[in-house]
Amino acid sequence: MSHPKMSNSAEAVAVSSGPSRGGRSAAWTVTIVLGILILIPSMLGFVMKFRELMAITEGGTEGGFAITPVINYLLASSGFFLLLVWAALNGMFRDLERPKYLMLENEQELDRND
């Protein structure tokens, strides 16, 4: 994370758009805390349910029924998982805050060119 104060005023766009390495900001802490809060219960839930699904599909007619929406989900999610890996490998998350400054700079530039 590279924007130490995460100041988000219009003037700050021009000044702080270059990457800099510094202390952690409040936004970054909130990001990490929420990331963990979301990921841990969700992954736990997911693993638990996946094990149950495996058990169900091995016996009875319920298994065939349960598998339809779950297969749908797995198909869609595996695509997104691959996208996540691709994005990470291509450096999309190297500087997480950079795109927000770039977007505003481009907007201002387009308005000036008009």
Next chain:
Amino acid sequence: MSAASISTGAHAEAHTHHDLVDEKIVRWYFITALIFLGTSMVAGILMAMQLIRHNPLNGIEIFSAGRWRMIHTNAVAYGFLANGFLGCLHWSIPRLTLQPVFNKHLSWLIYGAWQFVVGATAVGILFGEAQALEWGETPVWIDPVAQLGLLLVAINFMTPIARMKGPMYVTLWYFMAAFVWTFLTYAMGNFMPQYYVGGTSAGAVGGLFIHDLVGLFVTPLGWGLMYYFVPIILKKPIWSHGLSLVGFWGLAFFYPLQGIHHFLYTPIPMFLQYGAVVSTIAVELVVTTVVINFFGTLWGNAGVVKTNIPIRFFYTGMIYYFLTCLQCSFQVTLTFQKIIHFSDWVVGHAHMVMFGVFSMWIMGMMIHLFPRMLNRPWASQNLLEWHYWLSTIGVGFMAGDLILLGVFQGWSWAALEPWDASVDFSYPFWVLRVIAGLAMFGGLLAFAQNIRLTMQAAAKEKAVRA
């Protein structure tokens, strides 16, 4: 432009807005969207009149209330929301990627094809051709055309995203996902239950379809557009881009599983119902990240809400969004479901999210973009205020009224009182719904009149200059 941004390869110096954006199509999408919103509202009012036994069209078969209800929901989802979003996408994607859409002629073809799909759906429904799938009532023979249309939309907008250089802004992540999800969701919801699965399985797929339409078509487009328009109007970046990406990936992985929460207490195995409850709780946390991020961005500039009408629409939508999501966290529990299932609570919830949130956002974007496209300010600030207050108060009243009624209905049914009794005590609440609906419709009329006056003034100015 800073050296750092040039090094990413994505810079706007060589581009002008007019090379990138086809403003004419944006305008056409907006006006068409508003016509469909008007149609949907008239249909909603007729349906609401039916429920208070004052349907002016009583006895005319093709205008029977059940058909109006389907026209109401289809016109709003596919006619208003989809057209409104498409207009905003034609503005935002080329500006964000600095690339025009794949093909401008294709854009117009899609525009025409989409209006054909929505129009044919309305005619099909009126003449009894509706497909027996909630939110998929589009007659069976139109489904492949709609599916093809969605594919073309994806090609037209994904091309500039793919051609773009440098790391992507969160809005583009959302858009990209929405194009893939909408295509897959539509295919799943319209073809699977029609041709491949039946019985309870079809019910489960139907639940997934309804919810995924909201969560994987409307939500990513709505959030993506807010992440674009809020910073550019406030002229400050979003509070935390990292947090916005947590929201995006959270939605991607946890949303698709929760559709079955519409079918708690049904014959669907409890295993799947609990799975839906768990993933709904995960999504509540995801939603919290979005709300925190937008309020973090507004921090220090709250006064803008008073003076800037689009921002006011956006943040009113955020508050309604927070309220609907809070409601969801109660709704998803089995204890709560026992009371509110099948009651008017759900209808209140639906209006709060579809109108209070997404329609308010779309109207805010229209209010921001119309003056830019017409090159002149709004003809009447007063009409803008009327539009805002009638819409906000109208939907607040409608949602509050129906949510409260839902609790009364649920308790009455749980106490095993005769069903007729619940219809009788619902009557005054349903009358209030008509009044609230008329207020919302009044807001739309004020907006339409303002657009008309502003366009007339723009045309006059152009004539004088010529």
